[in-house]
Amino acid sequence: MSLLITNIKQLIQVHEHNTTIIKGSDMKKLPIIENAYLYIENDTIIEFGEMNNCEGFDAETIIDATGKIVLPTWCDSHTHTVYAGDRTSEFVDRINGLSYAEIAQKGGGILNSAKTLQNTSEDELFEQSLQRLNELIAMGTGAVEIKSGYGLTVEAELKMLRVIKRLKQESLAKIIPTLLAAHAIPEEFKSKKQDYINYITDELIPKAAELNITNFVDVFCEEGYFDINDTEAILKAGQTFNLQPKLHVNQFNILGGIALGVKYNALSVDHLEEINDNDIEALKGSNTIAVALPGCSYFLSIPYTQARKIIDAGLPLAIATDYNPGSSPSGNMNFIVSAACVKLKLTPEEAINAATVNGAYAMGISNMYGSITRGKKANIIITKPMNHYSEIPYAFAHNPIEHVIINGQQV
Numbered sequence: 001m002s003l004l005i006t007n008i009k010q011l012i013q014v015h016e017h018n019t020t021i022i023k024g025s026d027m028k029k030l031p032i033i034e035n036a037y038l039y040i041e042n043d044t045i046i047e048f049g050e051m052n053n054c055e056g057f058d059a060e061t062i063i064d065a066t067g068k069i070v071l072p073t074w075c076d077s078h079t080h081t082v083y084a085g086d087r088t089s090e091f092v093d094r095i096n097g098l099s100y101a102e103i104a105q106k107g108g109g110i111l112n113s114a115k116t117l118q119n120t121s122e123d124e125l126f127e128q129s130l131q132r133l134n135e136l137i138a139m140g141t142g143a144v145e146i147k148s149g150y151g152l153t154v155e156a157e158l159k160m161l162r163v164i165k166r167l168k169q170e171s172l173a174k175i176i177p178t179l180l181a182a183h184a185i186p187e188e189f190k191s192k193k194q195d196y197i198n199y200i201t202d203e204l205i206p207k208a209a210e211l212n213i214t215n216f217v218d219v220f221c222e223e224g225y226f227d228i229n230d231t232e233a234i235l236k237a238g239q240t241f242n243l244q245p246k247l248h249v250n251q252f253n254i255l256g257g258i259a260l261g262v263k264y265n266a267l268s269v270d271h272l273e274e275i276n277d278n279d280i281e282a283l284k285g286s287n288t289i290a291v292a293l294p295g296c297s298y299f300l301s302i303p304y305t306q307a308r309k310i311i312d313a314g315l316p317l318a319i320a321t322d323y324n325p326g327s328s329p330s331g332n333m334n335f336i337v338s339a340a341c342v343k344l345k346l347t348p349e350e351a352i353n354a355a356t357v358n359g360a361y362a363m364g365i366s367n368m369y370g371s372i373t374r375g376k377k378a379n380i381i382i383t384k385p386m387n388h389y390s391e392i393p394y395a396f397a398h399n400p401i402e403h404v405i406i407n408g409q410q411v
């Protein structure tokens, strides 16, 4: 199977040498070839260059991309795409004045989603999730992290992980599963939180590790959820099964979760709507990437991550959707790239770097995904006709995509 894309107006995020992370001021650079071609065999990028050098390819399929932009598919490194039902009634409650915290205190929020998920069959959960996954792929995402975390019991968490595994088997997209071991404290454990921590460390983590489908462990380190000691106990338990942290930290309060994540070699620390100088210092010199989730800030009307502070300190940044029923019910990375420009004050180049190479880094897959590089996976977006790639974030809430190609196949 071979595919040649010709007359590409701008081929963007092109790297001769494999690039696996882009930091600080380098995020302002986005390598481009104007009037380019791209040649793919099976699931792999084989060659690219200027159109006047496009010779000697005997491709089975040719796509003429005159007037169009070609770029790597989005790498969405933080989602909760597997969930059951929705939380539209809480959405209306918030419009009418209740806060996210007040809704959670009344037994809504994550506990509400957990109850629905526990009462949903595995097949039904799979069908609902597959539909969401297919929608986000059609919007240009080719690699996506999916967390468990709406189970809150061993049985329901394993059900979520099996559904993620099935999605992984049945979808063309690259799926990275994460065990979100500690997302909320169930009602029956409210007055005995330590028992729940023990349940997570002694039962959930070992049983989840037995399934052998995830390399990552996540904790919602936040007031009213899991404090810094709880988080450390869970990370230690994860470490014994080689689970690397990817953490929910600093969404509403600064508890020191970023420094703790760095201490445990977290791949990413995500949310960061609240961030101080100590957090920035903790990230410097580490292998941990900050992930901003502007869809959550938009939907909950909470502060946006101070992305400039992070990038201007020389650090790398990724952006992701946080697709979930409570705080960000959208898996549209095009909107996230736009929100990163408008609200986080990223340039289009920085936003695209954050959503491609750095998103892939935040899933541990940037050696094979996130850029147009020979030998990398052929995961490609072809846009509708446009004059410049900046139109992708500029025309917010508009669908810029004409074709999505994953593993060399048009979806």
Ligand SMILES: N=CN[C@@H](CCC(=O)O)C(=O)O
Pocket (backbone or CB within 6 Å): 109, 110, 113, 220, 248, 251, 296, 322, 324, 325, 326, 327, 328
């Ligand atoms: N903050 C924790 N977890 C999710 C939201 C969970 C929910 O409200 O269902 C998040 O990343 O925003």
Ligand SMILES: [Zn+2]
Pocket (backbone or CB within 6 Å): 078, 079, 080, 248, 322, 324
């Ligand atoms: Zn999340």
